[in-house]
Amino acid sequence: MATNAPSPRQPTDWNTDAMQRRIKARYRAEKRFRFYGLFAVVLSAGFLAFLLVTMISSGARGFTQTELEVPINFAASDLFLDPAQLAGDNADAALSAADIEGVVRSAAIEAYGEDGGDLISNGSWIRVRDAIAADPQLLTGTETFWLQASTELDFGSRGDTGTRRAQLPERQAMISRWNRLEEAGQVRRGFSWTFLTASDSSDPTLVGIWGALKGSLLTMAVTLLLAFPIGVLTAVYLEEYAPQNRWTDIIEVSINNLAAVPSIIFGLLGLAVFINTFQLPRSAAIVGGLTLALMTMPVIVIAGRNAIKSVPPSIRDAALGIGASRVQVLAHHVLPLSLPGILTGTIIGMSRALGETAPLLLIGMRAFVATPPGGLTDPATALPVQIFLWSDELDPGFVEKTSAAIIVLLVALLAMNGIAIWLRNKYEQRW
Amino acid sequence: MNDEIHAPEVEDEAIRSETLKMTARDVDVHYAGKQAIDNVSIDVGLENVVAFIGPSGCGKSTFLRCFNRMNDTIPIARVTGQIELDGEDIYDPKMDVVQLRARVGMVFQKPNPFPKSIFENIAYGPRIHGLASGKQDLEEIVEKSLRRAGLWDEVKDRLSESGTALSGGQQQRLCIARAIAVDPEVILMDEPCSALDPIATAKIEELIHELRGRYAIVIVTHNMQQAARVSQKTAFFHLGTLVEYGDTSDIFTNPREEKTKDYITGRYG
Numbered sequence: 001m002a003t004n005a006p007s008p009r010q011p012t013d014w015n016t017d018a019m020q021r022r023i024k025a026r027y028r029a030e031k032r033f034r035f036y037g038l039f040a041v042v043l044s045a046g047f048l049a050f051l052l053v054t055m056i057s058s059g060a061r062g063f064t065q066t067e068l069e070v071p072i073n074f075a076a077s078d079l080f081l082d083p084a085q086l087a088g089d090n091a092d093a094a095l096s097a098a099d100i101e102g103v104v105r106s107a108a109i110e111a112y113g114e115d116g117g118d119l120i121s122n123g124s125w126i127r128v129r130d131a132i133a134a135d136p137q138l139l140t141g142t143e144t145f146w147l148q149a150s151t152e153l154d155f156g157s158r159g160d161t162g163t164r165r166a167q168l169p170e171r172q173a174m175i176s177r178w179n180r181l182e183e184a185g186q187v188r189r190g191f192s193w194t195f196l197t198a199s200d201s202s203d204p205t206l207v208g209i210w211g212a213l214k215g216s217l218l219t220m221a222v223t224l225l226l227a228f229p230i231g232v233l234t235a236v237y238l239e240e241y242a243p244q245n246r247w248t249d250i251i252e253v254s255i256n257n258l259a260a261v262p263s264i265i266f267g268l269l270g271l272a273v274f275i276n277t278f279q280l281p282r283s284a285a286i287v288g289g290l291t292l293a294l295m296t297m298p299v300i301v302i303a304g305r306n307a308i309k310s311v312p313p314s315i316r317d318a319a320l321g322i323g324a325s326r327v328q329v330l331a332h333h334v335l336p337l338s339l340p341g342i343l344t345g346t347i348i349g350m351s352r353a354l355g356e357t358a359p360l361l362l363i364g365m366r367a368f369v370a371t372p373p374g375g376l377t378d379p380a381t382a383l384p385v386q387i388f389l390w391s392d393e394l395d396p397g398f399v400e401k402t403s404a405a406i407i408v409l410l411v412a413l414l415a416m417n418g419i420a421i422w423l424r425n426k427y428e429q430r431w
Numbered sequence: 432m433n434d435e436i437h438a439p440e441v442e443d444e445a446i447r448s449e450t451l452k453m454t455a456r457d458v459d460v461h462y463a464g465k466q467a468i469d470n471v472s473i474d475v476g477l478e479n480v481v482a483f484i485g486p487s488g489c490g491k492s493t494f495l496r497c498f499n500r501m502n503d504t505i506p507i508a509r510v511t512g513q514i515e516l517d518g519e520d521i522y523d524p525k526m527d528v529v530q531l532r533a534r535v536g537m538v539f540q541k542p543n544p545f546p547k548s549i550f551e552n553i554a555y556g557p558r559i560h561g562l563a564s565g566k567q568d569l570e571e572i573v574e575k576s577l578r579r580a581g582l583w584d585e586v587k588d589r590l591s592e593s594g595t596a597l598s599g600g601q602q603q604r605l606c607i608a609r610a611i612a613v614d615p616e617v618i619l620m621d622e623p624c625s626a627l628d629p630i631a632t633a634k635i636e637e638l639i640h641e642l643r644g645r646y647a648i649v650i651v652t653h654n655m656q657q658a659a660r661v662s663q664k665t666a667f668f669h670l671g672t673l674v675e676y677g678d679t680s681d682i683f684t685n686p687r688e689e690k691t692k693d694y695i696t697g698r699y700g
Contacts, residue, residue: 244506314543318606320504322556322613323533332555333545 055406062404065192065205066149066157068119068181072107072128073142079103083136095133101125104147119177121148121205148205149187151397153178157189195404199372200386204397207390209408211372215285215365215380216354216412218373222289223296223353228346230293231300232335235342238301239308240330259298266295267359275363282364286376291359296349303345307338340424347420351413357384383409450477452617452647453498453535458512460493460502460671467493470512471673473666475617480639480648482662482679484655486694489668491651492540495619498649499535500528516617533560536610536646540622542602544594544609549586552594552605553577556613572612579645580608581638600631607638611646618642620650624657636661655695659683667691 013019085094104125108116124147131145132138149157156174160166166175181187198208234255242248270291274280280287311334319329335342360366366385373380381389387409390402453475460468468490475481475498483491493502500521502508514521521531533556544552553573556562563569573590577583582604586597594605603623610618620639624632639648639661652658658665659679666676667690675682675691686692 312543314539314541315545316504317501317537317539318543318545318609319555320501321499321532321537321539322559322609323529323531324555324559325529328559332559337546 052410055403055410058400059403059405059407062400062402062407063191063195064189065194066154066187066189067146068108068112068149068153069144069186069188070104070108070111070120070147071142071144072104074103074139075141077103077106079139081132081139083139086133086136086139091133095129100129100132104128108147119150119153121150121203123201123203123206124148126206146188151204151395153187154205154397157182157187195401196408200368200370200381200389202368204393204395204401207398207401209383209386209405211369212381212383212386212405213408213412214372215288215369216382218285218376218380219288219292219360219365219382220350220354222286222376223292224346224350226290226293227296227300227349231297231346231349232304232342234297234301235304235308236330236335239305240326240334255298255301259302261295262358263295263356264358264362266291267362269294270359270363281377281379283367283369283379283381284365284377285373285380287363288360288365288380288382289376291363292353292356295356295359296346296353299349299352300342300346303348304338304342307341307345308334310341311337336427339427343423343427344420347416347423351416354413354416355384355409357382357388360385361388383412451475452477452517453649454513454515455494455497456513456515458494458497458510458514460490460497461509461511462505463507467508467671468497469671471668471671473673473676475647475649476664477647478644479663480643480650480661481664481666482658483649483651483666483668484653484658484694485668485674487653490671491666491668492621494668495621495649495651498617498619499532499537501532501537503528533613534615535617535619536613536615538603538606538610538618538620538623541626542599542606544597544602544605546593546595548591549577549594549597549605550590552609553612556609560613562613576608576612579611579642580604581634581641582608598631600627600634603627603631603635604638607635607642611642615646617647617649620648622651622653625653632657655683667694669694 079098079100081094081098085091104120105117108120110116112119127147128145131143152170152174155171156176156178158166159175159178160172165171178187194206195208197210198206199211201207238248238252242251270287274287274290275282280290315333315337316329319333324332360382365381366389367379367381368389369379369381383405387402387405390398390405451474455471455473458468458471459466471494473481483495485491493508496502497510497514498521500510502510510522516531516535519526521535545555547555550573553576554563554569557569557572563572574583574587577586582601585601586592586605594602597605603626607618607620607623624635627635636657639650642648650658650661662679664677665679665682667674667682667686667688669690675686675688677687681687682691683695686695692698
């Protein structure tokens, strides 16, 4: 390029002050940027740690139970019940006719004085009833039971926590009461399976999470069984078969928009379509599952399409080139290779569905459900709804139970994410 | 073969005399209205290796992909004209494209083994086409294909390892073995050495020599020396048209067309 020779200029001096300043500024910018990033990471990790520590410290007590020792002399009590009545078919009728609750209460008063009845939980007599049903011979003598302590006594067991509420005279009295009982060995507290095996109750000392957990599991099963196949098939069709035209574009935009619709709208949709039109039972896991499936499906479709898109075209060419049909290319190559991505999307969608409350409230899954659902059409509730319901209770005993339920929900979410990571690593292929 | 169908438009005596495997007549390819191949006719003989050469973007790969209808997978591509395999029109609606692709195998520019074991890579084709009668038969096919592709001695002890763990040259020979395994009649190679180093390239070229005669081979290459080394017939493409087609020795030593000469001598390309 002799005709267009560059005009003569000085060789660049890399050591001028301006150059040095530029270098320093660059280093500073690098450092600053790294600091911002680090700060963001530390901040979010801090929030997470704070959440976990708070939840675990206040929720751990929810898994324990405070119990009081109560001796009951059945022979001397005015319980009109004898072992013979409990042998026959009408055992249940006989048990429910007998005033076991009164007997338990009087026994507590006898053992601990005037206010003894307030030391045990309102529902603690159920434990006595179950014991009698299991062994009617108890009725002939005296038996010592460990019964659930009332919320007040349980608060006493916490000692003086320094809060304003703990300074109230009745609370102070209960604290000293607990201390005396503890010295006498008449109280104990420890881990109890009750919280994990029982269901909802109006008495915070008797509640458990099992009903809600089972409701959530049933709902999730319905969601997965519907959203996964429909979502994957939709993704496959849109990505592999759909002709490129206006209709495909409209469907694509609709699905993307569907993923962004607030979940409460899905609740209204579920109410209108599944309950009003199709007359499915309200408060049932099947309706919850259907509604959440509508919400999860777009997430799976989007993740699935991206995963299918990321399978290198060379693999398709290779399979087509030796005479694989389109279905064979899909089933043998594209789907196995995109499975990790599809699964990740599915689990993200399912995790979101598991934590979803609003749509379930609208389809009636906020009902008080004291027995775990036996099937898909039984009244059920779900973990997040249970948390919502308990957080609304007036009885202070529900506070720690709410935190404990949150721990169960978080563990369920962690388990799901763990499965997702495991599956992804298991099926991940490199090429 | 019915000579009436194939003979008239072919000028070169040498091409006419050999056993024809595939013929293309007046083939046009359009990509969304843009013409990529303009009225190309070519014959592929059974005994020869045919090389397609030409500058980038001249349509040689596009034309190659017409021979096993791989252009079908591109929605905007439209192929007109007639291409026949043993006298059968491959664009006939009755032609089963899956079977066609088994009969006309393909090796791609970038080695693309499946992310599966070496064994599975080879066994996949015979399995989906039901070519093996049992496990032992399948193992025999795998061994035979790997031997023909000159890869058996290198991989016989690690058939269960992933095909993607092999070196680039080995991967490409694995892909050739994979194509051989379904017992094709024609093998199309789309710049099979462009991603390989000279030693791996030499091995592939050697392999092409060995496969000649057993399969009709069409190879697209942008490397003129390679075309000269491996092929008996060479077709020179330019801007979607077939400029010259003839014996490789003639094309390289005594081209009829000025354009061919310019390209061969490196005037452009």
